Amino acid sequence: MSITGAEALIKSLEAEGVEVIFGYPGGAVLSIYDALRESSIKHVLVRQEQAAVHAASGYSRVTGRPGVCLATSGPGATNLVTGIATAYMDSIPVIAITGQVATGMVGTDAFQEVDIFGITMPITKHNYLVQKAEDLPRIVREAFHIAKTGRPGPVLIDIPRDVSGVLLEKYEPVTQVDLRGYKPTYRGHPSQIRNLAQMIKEAEKPLIYAGGGILRSGAHEELLALAERINAPVTTTLLGLGGFPENHPLSLGMLGMHGTPYANLAVQQCDLLIGLGVRFDDRVTLSVEHFAPNAKVVHVDIDPAEIGKNVLVDLPIVGDVRLVLEDLLGLVEEKEHPEWIEEIHRLKKEYPLTYGDGKSKLRPQYILEKLAELLRGKEAIVTSDVGQHQMWAAQYGKYVKPNSFLTSGGLGTMGYGVPAAVGAQVGAPKATVVAVTGDGSFQMHMAELATATENNLPIKILLFNNSYLGLVKQLQHFFVEGRYTGVEFTGNPDFVRLVSAYRNACGYRITKPEEVEPVLKEALHNGRLTLIECVISDQELVYPVVPNDKGLDQMIQFPGEE
Amino acid sequence: MKHTLSVLVENKPGVLSRIAGLFARRGYNIDSLAVGRTEDPAVSRMTIVVEGDERVVEQVTKQLHKLVDVIKLWDMTNEEYVDRELILIKVHADPATRAEIMQIVDIFRARIVDIGRNSLIIECTGDAGKINAIESALRPFGLRELVRTGKIALARGQKQKD
Numbered sequence: 001m002s003i004t005g006a007e008a009l010i011k012s013l014e015a016e017g018v019e020v021i022f023g024y025p026g027g028a029v030l031s032i033y034d035a036l037r038e039s040s041i042k043h044v045l046v047r048q049e050q051a052a053v054h055a056a057s058g059y060s061r062v063t064g065r066p067g068v069c070l071a072t073s074g075p076g077a078t079n080l081v082t083g084i085a086t087a088y089m090d091s092i093p094v095i096a097i098t099g100q101v102a103t104g105m106v107g108t109d110a111f112q113e114v115d116i117f118g119i120t121m122p123i124t125k126h127n128y129l130v131q132k133a134e135d136l137p138r139i140v141r142e143a144f145h146i147a148k149t150g151r152p153g154p155v156l157i158d159i160p161r162d163v164s165g166v167l168l169e170k171y172e173p174v175t176q177v178d179l180r181g182y183k184p185t186y187r188g189h190p191s192q193i194r195n196l197a198q199m200i201k202e203a204e205k206p207l208i209y210a211g212g213g214i215l216r217s218g219a220h221e222e223l224l225a226l227a228e229r230i231n232a233p234v235t236t237t238l239l240g241l242g243g244f245p246e247n248h249p250l251s252l253g254m255l256g257m258h259g260t261p262y263a264n265l266a267v268q269q270c271d272l273l274i275g276l277g278v279r280f281d282d283r284v285t286l287s288v289e290h291f292a293p294n295a296k297v298v299h300v301d302i303d304p305a306e307i308g309k310n311v312l313v314d315l316p317i318v319g320d321v322r323l324v325l326e327d328l329l330g331l332v333e334e335k336e337h338p339e340w341i342e343e344i345h346r347l348k349k350e351y352p353l354t355y356g357d358g359k360s361k362l363r364p365q366y367i368l369e370k371l372a373e374l375l376r377g378k379e380a381i382v383t384s385d386v387g388q389h390q391m392w393a394a395q396y397g398k399y400v401k402p403n404s405f406l407t408s409g410g411l412g413t414m415g416y417g418v419p420a421a422v423g424a425q426v427g428a429p430k431a432t433v434v435a436v437t438g439d440g441s442f443q444m445h446m447a448e449l450a451t452a453t454e455n456n457l458p459i460k461i462l463l464f465n466n467s468y469l470g471l472v473k474q475l476q477h478f479f480v481e482g483r484y485t486g487v488e489f490t491g492n493p494d495f496v497r498l499v500s501a502y503r504n505a506c507g508y509r510i511t512k513p514e515e516v517e518p519v520l521k522e523a524l525h526n527g528r529l530t531l532i533e534c535v536i537s538d539q540e541l542v543y544p545v546v547p548n549d550k551g552l553d554q555m556i557q558f559p560g561e562e
Numbered sequence: 563m564k565h566t567l568s569v570l571v572e573n574k575p576g577v578l579s580r581i582a583g584l585f586a587r588r589g590y591n592i593d594s595l596a597v598g599r600t601e602d603p604a605v606s607r608m609t610i611v612v613e614g615d616e617r618v619v620e621q622v623t624k625q626l627h628k629l630v631d632v633i634k635l636w637d638m639t640n641e642e643y644v645d646r647e648l649i650l651i652k653v654h655a656d657p658a659t660r661a662e663i664m665q666i667v668d669i670f671r672a673r674i675v676d677i678g679r680n681s682l683i684i685e686c687t688g689d690a691g692k693i694n695a696i697e698s699a700l701r702p703f704g705l706r707e708l709v710r711t712g713k714i715a716l717a718r719g720q721k722q723k724d
């Protein structure tokens with residue numbers, strides 16, 4: 001029985017267990033959409049292709065499986081670019097499928113032709129321009145294998161329209177991959193792991209610095225076991241939030257530019273810094289020369305190229321974090337460091353994460369604390385956009401479960417929050433999904449409200465409206481003497497009315513602290529797509545702030561109430 | 563310091579652009595890059611000369627390794643290896659200078675491969691030192707045009723292992 005290239009593609013996707021594709025059609029993917037009709041795979045029609053990648057990313061983060069998105073050639077493909085780069089920077093496995101002009105037209109500047117293969121080379125883990133339909137099953141198998149193994153990442157498959165349209169004699173499934181140039185190292189070197197065990201034994205002030213790698217490798221249980229066994233406090237990166245329960249006494253919350261004061265101070269004091277699935281990003285280290293000055297530095301990561309890239313390390317271990325921790329747990333003994341733990345308690349007490357009074361006027365931090373309270377014990381996923389609200393969501397969200405906080409860390413892509421929530425809700429239909437967003441970020445992808453309605457996704461959008469691009473305003477406040485340029489919104493819509501224009505959706509506006517709890521409670525239980533606009537002061541700032549050229553102990557702290 | 567990397571890659575479309583793009587994007591300086599197929603038609607070998615200190619070269623090799631199409635690579639700099647470059651030089655030559663040029667060609671064991679009315683094309687192979695030397699020896703006669711292949715290299719002895 002003959003089948004088209006597109007049908008072979010869809011069959012191959014089904015063989016990978018794909019249940020949903022986020023996409024947007026066009027001429028170059030006609031046969032793919034035609035093949036999709038007969039498939040068990042559900043299609044979620046977004047409103048702009050970038051949102052399809054973010055949704056696939058959100059879906060992937062909550063399900064642990066690669067998310068799939070589909071777009072047509074030319075503008076459809078270029079609209080994917082920011083989404084792909086976002087997934088690439090955060091090591092999220094996403095498969096992006098694009099249509100392309102027919103092979104005979106490639107290179108002629110044909111209608112809707114763009115070299116998406118070339119464009120996405122630096123922002124994908126790997127990519128393909130398919131030459132023959134016969135190759136599709138192999139390429140799909142390879143793409144999934146590459147996307148989800150090793151250091152995960154996006155893979156793009158560009159398919160010319162004649163390749164998807166052509167008739168094949170038969171469909172031959174491919175189950176094996178044979179990639180001689182791709183062999184990730186999973187097990188850490190035993191002698192290096194022994195060295196780490198020895199360093200832990202000798203350390204008096206050990207500290208664990210855990211990142212997105214914990215979540216990508218599913219190492220949260222091993223991390224907890226290690227921290228408890230050796231009594232080491234744990235700080236996580238923005239992407240690592242949820243990898244270690246923030247209600248645990250050893251948790252220090254997030255470190256870095258807007259990290260908790262006690263996490264940042266602890267990093268500067270520790271004598272052993274154990275980096276697990278991290279990359280010593282500049283938002284974490286700030287001035288590299290002043291970073292963890294008293295510590296021996298250990299770096300465990302599956303990507304050898306991350307090791308030694310930004311900081312020199314004393315002990316490198318290449319391997320999957322979960323497997324390395326598993327091996328390490330076989331070697332390390334229990335340890336107590338009462339003085340260090342006492343020092344940590346002192347730091348937490350003397351340098352708390354604070355914002356002052358949340359009762360007399362509406363404060364974003366207070367709202368997020370309340371949200372965390374109401375979500376406690378629930379199956380809940382919080383996504384965020386990018387800006388001040390993102391940092392508050394990171395600081396006050398108190399995440400206890402892996403993959404319960406989804407944000408664009410590496411690229412800082414405004415517009416991520418709502419489409420990621422759409423994808424997360426598709427992947428976790430029973431979960432309460434809340435997108436924390438700002439008035440700026442929301443407007444980048446507010447069209448996705450329609451996607452949510454159409455698919456009966458009761459996501460909650462918690463919108464912090466300060467009528468500003470707050471984080472940029474904050475940068476201008478601190479670093480260009482308050483010369484505010486291009487950051488004020490005077491034409492924002494009435495967001496509550498806006499959401500009410502969508503079917504089966506509703507909106508609330510909060511202006512006073514006493515409204516927070518009742519409105520959130522109602523919104524979380526109404527079973528509908530809901531937007532909650534929180535009208536907050538444009539004077540709010542994210543504290544602490546570590547300037548770029550300073551060490552983590554040189555924070556600008558919350559100055560207290562005026 | 564200059565490092566010579568020998569890189570085996572899948573002979574697939576886009577490989578050269580992946581590698582060149584990687585160097586450009588990460589700010590590494592390519593001194594020269596030569597590429598051609600190997601004994602296995604599915605595999606090409608690139609010889610890349612890159613300028614940088616140990617740390618840069620370590621990053622370069624790690625980043626190259628990450629490319630799915632890169633099968634194997636070696637930094638040959640501190641190994642025993644044979645390297646060659648090919649140069650074609652079109653040099654100005656009139657009856658008065660021809661004899662002298664031919665003498666230089668002899669000394670370098672180069673060859674004259676084309677004779678024009680007022681010029682000669684000379685072909686020479688050798689390591690970078692020799693190629694540089696013949697180039698400067700011929701320069702005073704007036705170099706019309708010149709092309710170099712960039713370095714290719716192979717390790718001495720047995721086939722290279724990881």
Ligand SMILES: Cc1ncc(C[n+]2csc(CCOP(=O)(O)OP(=O)(O)O)c2C)c(N)n1
Nearest residue numbers: 387388389412414438439440441469470471
């Ligand atoms: C796509 C994109 N464009 C620009 C920026 C730069 N940027 C970072 S935060 C920010 C302001 C975000 O404003 P809003 O969403 O209202 O959040 P707020 O900071 O006010 O909470 C901007 C413009 C970005 N991160 N992403």
Ligand SMILES: [Mg+2]
Nearest residue numbers: 438439468470
């Ligand atoms: Mg704002």
